[in-house]
Amino acid sequence: MKKIKKKTSKLNLIPILDAIFIFIFFLLMSAQFIDMYEIGTDKPITSTLSNNDNKKDPLNLTIKMNKTAISIFLGMTPKLYKSYSYQELNEYRTDLQKIKAKHPKETSAILKPTTNVSYKKIVNVIDYTKEQSINGRKVALFEQVIFNTEL
Amino acid sequence: MKRMFFNKKRYAKENSELDITSLLDVLVILLVFLLKSYNASDLKLDLVKNLTLPDSEQRKLGSQNIVVQIDKNQSVFVDNQLIGSFSQGSTQTKLMEILKNDEEQKPTKKVINLVFDQDTPYSIIQQVMNSSSQVGYSQFKFIVKGNY
Numbered sequence: 001m002k003k004i005k006k007k008t009s010k011l012n013l014i015p016i017l018d019a020i021f022i023f024i025f026f027l028l029m030s031a032q033f034i035d036m037y038e039i040g041t042d043k044p045i046t047s048t049l050s051n052n053d054n055k056k057d058p059l060n061l062t063i064k065m066n067k068t069a070i071s072i073f074l075g076m077t078p079k080l081y082k083s084y085s086y087q088e089l090n091e092y093r094t095d096l097q098k099i100k101a102k103h104p105k106e107t108s109a110i111l112k113p114t115t116n117v118s119y120k121k122i123v124n125v126i127d128y129t130k131e132q133s134i135n136g137r138k139v140a141l142f143e144q145v146i147f148n149t150e151l
Numbered sequence: 152m153k154r155m156f157f158n159k160k161r162y163a164k165e166n167s168e169l170d171i172t173s174l175l176d177v178l179v180i181l182l183v184f185l186l187k188s189y190n191a192s193d194l195k196l197d198l199v200k201n202l203t204l205p206d207s208e209q210r211k212l213g214s215q216n217i218v219v220q221i222d223k224n225q226s227v228f229v230d231n232q233l234i235g236s237f238s239q240g241s242t243q244t245k246l247m248e249i250l251k252n253d254e255e256q257k258p259t260k261k262v263i264n265l266v267f268d269q270d271t272p273y274s275i276i277q278q279v280m281n282s283s284s285q286v287g288y289s290q291f292k293f294i295v296k297g298n299y
Contacts, residue, residue, distance in 0.1 A: 010168075013171055013172065013175055014171070016175070017171060017174070017175055017178070020175070020178045020179065020182060021178070023182060024178065024181060024182060024185060027182070027185035027186065027189060028185065030189065030190075031185060031188055031189065031190075032188075032190045032192075032195070032196075033188060034198075034204070034296055035190060035296065035297035036190075036192070036194060036196060036204070036213060036294055036295070036296060036297070037192075037207065037209045037210055037211055037212065037213060037294075037295055037296075037297050038194070038209070038211050038212070038213040038214075038264070038292040038293065038294055038295070039207065039209050039211070039292070039293040039295055040211065040290065040291070040292055040293075041290075041291050041292075041293065042289060042290060042291070113273040114273065115272060115273050115274035115277065116272055116273070116274070117272065117273045118269065118270050118271065118272060118273075119205055119267045119268070119269055119270065119271040119272075119273070119276060120205040120269035120270065122273065122276070123205040123206075123207050123269075123293070123295055124205075126207075126209075127207055127208045127209065130209070131208065131209075138208075138210075147277075147280065
């Protein structure tokens, strides 16, 4: 009986290697190893302290921040709703959810930090103001955060 | 002697094919990691030294606009060019001039990317925002780092 010799055919991998090399080159060129995102905000509102003579009283959600605490104010003649420390941000978000449930059409919040508040704290508060997490899904809270500059 | 020479030649011919399978394996793994780190955003940013971005939960991809960066020492950079420090009085005027020139060149684009160190006080942020809005920028994009 004649022995049938099995021929081992080698796959030519060189073209695929060439393609992968080119692909890696482009990916390396476009790679950014820090993921950067943006937080959008509009031109700051400039208000004078004496012009609060509006007839309607909208929600006018104002978040005042200083180095140690955050306070929520509501209404055109701002009334203090509640104050929180920076460790109570979850409670802050829960209260914002309650306010949002009462005013579902409201999408904006006015942020008023004092001059000595750090950027890190501001970003943290913006995060808690803009979104809420429901069952791991992110849902908008007060999407539009506007800075206020008081003259 | 002649026989030895021929043997050597045959030996060299037999080993001429390089096995690139392992190299291909490595490259495929590299490709997977690079594809995972791929960011579709068109924002390309070279962060200056001494600048730590704050972490954020936001996931909105940025776009390419004029970039103002302020580092830990409150030095101001516009498109990676150092223009001065906020401790000097003239820096704000210089910043406004540069922003105004850029705004005149691209009158339709009213967006500015703001990159601040995480410890920057709000007084500096306020000054930059006021200067930018005075020369015509109406939208500010704060650039932050994604946290997981």
